[in-house]
Amino acid sequence: MLEIKDYIITFDNNKIIKYDDIKIYEHEFIGFSGNSGCGKSSLLDSLFGINFKGQVSYSKANLLNKDLLSLGKEKYKYISYSPQFSQDALNPKINVNEHIQLTLKGNGLNYDEKKVFNIFNDLLLDIELLNYYPYMLSGGQKQRIAIMLSVIKNPRLLIFDEPSSAIDLITLKTIVNFMIKIKDHTTIIMVSHNYDFLVKLCDRVIKI
Numbered sequence: 001m002l003e004i005k006d007y008i009i010t011f012d013n014n015k016i017i018k019y020d021d022i023k024i025y026e027h028e029f030i031g032f033s034g035n036s037g038c039g040k041s042s043l044l045d046s047l048f049g050i051n052f053k054g055q056v057s058y059s060k061a062n063l064l065n066k067d068l069l070s071l072g073k074e075k076y077k078y079i080s081y082s083p084q085f086s087q088d089a090l091n092p093k094i095n096v097n098e099h100i101q102l103t104l105k106g107n108g109l110n111y112d113e114k115k116v117f118n119i120f121n122d123l124l125l126d127i128e129l130l131n132y133y134p135y136m137l138s139g140g141q142k143q144r145i146a147i148m149l150s151v152i153k154n155p156r157l158l159i160f161d162e163p164s165s166a167i168d169l170i171t172l173k174t175i176v177n178f179m180i181k182i183k184d185h186t187t188i189i190m191v192s193h194n195y196d197f198l199v200k201l202c203d204r205v206i207k208i
């Protein structure tokens with residue numbers, strides 16, 4: 001599914017981050033762990049983001065056996081990337097249902113009411129939130145809406161950066177149960193500085 005080899009990031013201020021080689025197989029649930037500042041988010045941003053600020057060099061960076069850089073925006077056909085604080089990126093001018101419609105339209109998918117209902121149910125989100133604008137949602141609701149939006153497009157690879165930050169235990173448990181439910185048909189990479197949390201949840205934890 002994903003393979004990187006000799007991967008190095010260099011920022012404008014000459015800060016260099018070198019990564020160990022990584023290989024992730026289809027349908028694995030992988031945790032990325034490491035101390036604050038070790039380069040977890042930079043790795044994901046450089047691989048999957050749209051606006052990465054540093055320079056990247058590698059001998060291999062493949063998604064589904066294709067070079068990630070040459071895939072360009074085509075990679076979003078296969079992946080869903082929830083960066084850290086992605087819940088803050090919800091558009092304040094549109095409601096939750098419009099977010100769903102835009103996401104599906106952008107991925108050439110039709111609106112499937114039953115599927116929306118099921119995901120809402122699994123994430124313990126009240127269906128009436130469909131009419132809510134982002135400012136009307138709590139932090140935990142926003143986070144689950146962001147997760148719902150990344151799952152609804154049926155990605156083959158789902159990447160969550162720190163979904164466990166800044167939420168209460170019940171919300172975290174709901175998110176974790178949801179991930180366990182979807183992991184049979186999706187490859188998942190989850191980033192957390194909390195190693196014990198990842199070890200309990202993931203098939204394999206990679207130290208960055």
Ligand SMILES: Nc1ncnc2c1ncn2[C@@H]1O[C@H](COP(=O)(O)OP(=O)(O)OP(=O)(O)O)[C@@H](O)[C@H]1O
Pocket residue numbers: 011012013015017034035036037038039040041042043053054193
């Ligand atoms: N644009 C940038 N320019 C220079 N240095 C950067 C830039 N972005 C990140 N860094 C540095 O790269 C290192 C890795 O940062 P990164 O955000 O990837 O770490 P992280 O492992 O995700 O940390 P955390 O767990 O705290 O979120 C840090 O030392 C950070 O200061």
